[in-house]
Amino acid sequence: MTVLIVIDQAPYGSWSGREGLDMAFSLAAFDQSCALLFSGAGVNWLRAGQQPDGLGQKSVAQNLGAAAIFGVEALYADVQACQRYGLANDAIIAGVTLIAPDQTFMTGFEKVTFAG
Amino acid sequence: MADISLQTYTLVITGAPYSSQAPQTALDFARAAVTAGHQIDRVFLYGDGVHIASALICPPSDEPHWPRLWSEFLAEHQIPAVACVASALRRGLIDSGEQKRYELSAHNVRAPFEIAGLGEWVEAGTCSKVIYFHSGA
Amino acid sequence: MSQSVADLPAHIHTLHILNKTAEHPRAAQCIATLATADTVLLIENAVLSAPEVAVAAPCPVFMLAADARARGLIAKSGAGTDATGATPQIGYEQMVQLSALATRIISW
Numbered sequence: 001m002t003v004l005i006v007i008d009q010a011p012y013g014s015w016s017g018r019e020g021l022d023m024a025f026s027l028a029a030f031d032q033s034c035a036l037l038f039s040g041a042g043v044n045w046l047r048a049g050q051q052p053d054g055l056g057q058k059s060v061a062q063n064l065g066a067a068a069i070f071g072v073e074a075l076y077a078d079v080q081a082c083q084r085y086g087l088a089n090d091a092i093i094a095g096v097t098l099i100a101p102d103q104t105f106m107t108g109f110e111k112v113t114f115a116g
Numbered sequence: 117m118a119d120i121s122l123q124t125y126t127l128v129i130t131g132a133p134y135s136s137q138a139p140q141t142a143l144d145f146a147r148a149a150v151t152a153g154h155q156i157d158r159v160f161l162y163g164d165g166v167h168i169a170s171a172l173i174c175p176p177s178d179e180p181h182w183p184r185l186w187s188e189f190l191a192e193h194q195i196p197a198v199a200c201v202a203s204a205l206r207r208g209l210i211d212s213g214e215q216k217r218y219e220l221s222a223h224n225v226r227a228p229f230e231i232a233g234l235g236e237w238v239e240a241g242t243c244s245k246v247i248y249f250h251s252g253a
Numbered sequence: 254m255s256q257s258v259a260d261l262p263a264h265i266h267t268l269h270i271l272n273k274t275a276e277h278p279r280a281a282q283c284i285a286t287l288a289t290a291d292t293v294l295l296i297e298n299a300v301l302s303a304p305e306v307a308v309a310a311p312c313p314v315f316m317l318a319a320d321a322r323a324r325g326l327i328a329k330s331g332a333g334t335d336a337t338g339a340t341p342q343i344g345y346e347q348m349v350q351l352s353a354l355a356t357r358i359i360s361w
Contacts, residue, residue, distance in 0.1 A: 008278065019163050019203065023237070026233075032238060103287065107288070111246070114279075115130065115162070125352070137272070141296055141317075144345040145345055148346045149352075252272040
């Protein structure tokens with residue numbers, strides 16, 4: 001039983017993605033199988049080289065680095081959205097699987113959840 | 117024609133009152149579910165949805181008072197309701213326990229809402245059907 | 254204990270609850286994942302996009318009557334207008350029934 005948490009908001013400009021990450025970490029902490037999907041503007045979470053110190057926020061890419069340690073099973077990114085935002089393979093942080101979030105992909109998850 | 121078996125639902129509300137329609141849609145759904153004999157095992161407030169638990173919201177008298185309407189519904193049907201502690205503390209939703217812990221000047225969580233961790237939401241997901249009520253756009 | 258209902262699908266794999274108009278990226282994402290065994294329920298602002306969604310969806314589409322009425326999509330007589338794209342209107346009671354019939358529910 002895998003829960004897919006979807007983050008479709010860009011980082012820093014809104015908090016809903018961070019609340020999605022909290023959901024994924026909580027599931028993993030309670031030994032529930034879960035994965036994260038970054039779609040739409042949410043793929044910008046995955047860009048390497050984020051330096052948000054000027055905003056007084058922590059790097060979301062750094063937060064994401066803990067995903068595997070917590071037990072989040074996979075990080076997926078919408079391949080089309082990555083192209084749209086100029087995220088070539090070498091511009092994306094490690095450990096991300098590019099997919100098309102179509103019907104076939106979504107059917108593989110018992111639950112699909114947005115944080116807000 | 118279809119047979120409908122009785123369900124146990126958890127409602128998760130992430131849309132705030134007075135900036136989204138989520139609290140109204142969720143309340144009408146909850147009333148219809150209870151009337152049809154289904155069980156609502158808990159209501160979980162997350163993100164901006166925690167504002168429903170505020171005891172200090174004062175809408176104009178000709179507008180629906182969503183926090184009060186929700187409190188009355190929950191009390192009438194003895195449904196536990198929880199606001200996520202991380203979402204709540206960030207937004208200034210404080211119960212008496214958190215008031216003491218952080219030495220704050222007041223608390224403002226409306227009964228019967230309580231503050232608890234995301235573990236409550238994780239547990240709900242394993243034993244009931246979860247429906248989310250998000251902010252629209 | 255069970256109750257029977259008419260006019261709703263007998264089985265629903267995924268019930269998609271959409272509350273955003275069609276130009277919202279999440280509405281497009283919703284439509285891209287629809288399968289024939291699914292059902293779409295348009296609520297809140299999504300009722301404004303009923304004709305668009307009804308054409309794009311490979312599965313049954315319903316809309317919440319209270320939301321359609323509030324937004325002027327239904328004549329006072331109760332008859333639907335072109336603005337509903339002939340999408341069947343249901344109440345909260347049937348929203349509960351759709352939810353009970355569905356194996357999986359996604360709120361977009």
